[in-house]
Amino acid sequence: MVSLMSESDAPMGPTPGYLVWRLSMKWRVAVDRALVAQGLTHAQYSLLAALLATQRSGRTPTQRELADATGLEALYVSKLARALEGTGLIARTPHPTDTRAVQLSLTDHGREATERAITVVHQLLDRLLAPLGGWDSPRTAVLTRELKSLLNAPLDVTNDVTNDATNQE
Numbered sequence: 001m002v003s004l005m006s007e008s009d010a011p012m013g014p015t016p017g018y019l020v021w022r023l024s025m026k027w028r029v030a031v032d033r034a035l036v037a038q039g040l041t042h043a044q045y046s047l048l049a050a051l052l053a054t055q056r057s058g059r060t061p062t063q064r065e066l067a068d069a070t071g072l073e074a075l076y077v078s079k080l081a082r083a084l085e086g087t088g089l090i091a092r093t094p095h096p097t098d099t100r101a102v103q104l105s106l107t108d109h110g111r112e113a114t115e116r117a118i119t120v121v122h123q124l125l126d127r128l129l130a131p132l133g134g135w136d137s138p139r140t141a142v143l144t145r146e147l148k149s150l151l152n153a154p155l156d157v158t159n160d161v162t163n164d165a166t167n168q169e
Helices: 016-038 042-056 063-070 074-086 108-132 138-152 157-168
Strands: 090-094 102-106
Touching: 016 042, 016 108, 042 063, 042 074, 042 102, 042 108, 063 074, 063 102, 074 090, 074 102, 102 108, 108 138
Parallel strands: none
Antiparallel strands: 090 102
């Protein structure tokens, strides 16, 4: 396939997409390493932290709600929930009105483990954000706003990218 991009159109250095991907991979590996002593993976931590936040707001979420909150696939959340139930960190119960849904809640042991893990991850985040001036710095606030903006942007790549590639050939 011949590229239609001229030399002047070529991006200089790494693209924003590549940098976001590399940072997310660096963060995931760092969280996995930091939580190994807690017996948790980054994905398990994400689920537990979201569950704790939801429970603190007075709700008992379903697996689907936690999948939406974490950005994890529903099937993966189900797998994680079963594993976390096996370790005694969460309880899975049938939804009272939706026979297809399962609600999740932290056990007392799960709440304690999650709070310890959150402390570890916040310490790690402090180190990650140090080059920007730390957690409360103006640069971190700008980065957070920009990342939220990107995360909130609709992205229907299946149609847009396929159509653009087809139209350029």
